Amino acid sequence: MATFITEECINCGACEPECPNTAIYVGAAQYEFQGGTHDAISNDFYYIVPLKCTECVGHFDQEQCAAVCPVDCCVPDPNHVEAEELLYDRAKQIHPERPFSELSAANSRFRKG
Template sequence: MATVITEECINCGACEPECPNTAIYEGGAQWELNGATTPAIKDDLYYIVPDKCTECVGFFDQEQCAAVCPVDCCIPDPNIPETDEVLIERARVLHPDQTFGAEYPSRFRKG
């Protein structure tokens, strides 16, 4: 599942710099992928672009936005269920210059 920022967000911005995929944007900000700019998903709150979110799979064993969120509003989106395999493939596409070995970090492999 892509991570989503819920309405409880206080717009502190702590999450944005933590994302390894630059998938988090301030409300109202346009987002970019593959050179194309797209209108904001939300106008009033920070948001996560599902096409860029890997739930930090390939980078960390926990979503970094959730780890720093002071109000616990970064959660897996129940409307967009995705598997570990889908998320690591997205990481590979987003970061073609990086190698993700067989033991890449993933919240799916946690404890």
């Protein structure tokens, strides 16, 4: 996964446009994945599609949803721990059209001191 949105969410919508992978959807909205449309994961709160979230690896040095959330409810899911390399590969699969820089402190939260 591993970022998810808790029930503390106040549905402000600030996180949705910040996600580089379009992994965040408003509650009850269907989501798009690999050419298909799927039922919402949450009907009450904004939610993150696990298979579209890279913890912002490949893009930014920290999770952008967590950075803007006013109530700090975008948090790592301890039940879905994923390795940096897997998240990086996911980012490349989601964006096959764009080149990715080597992993560094600038585009992976795993490399920050």
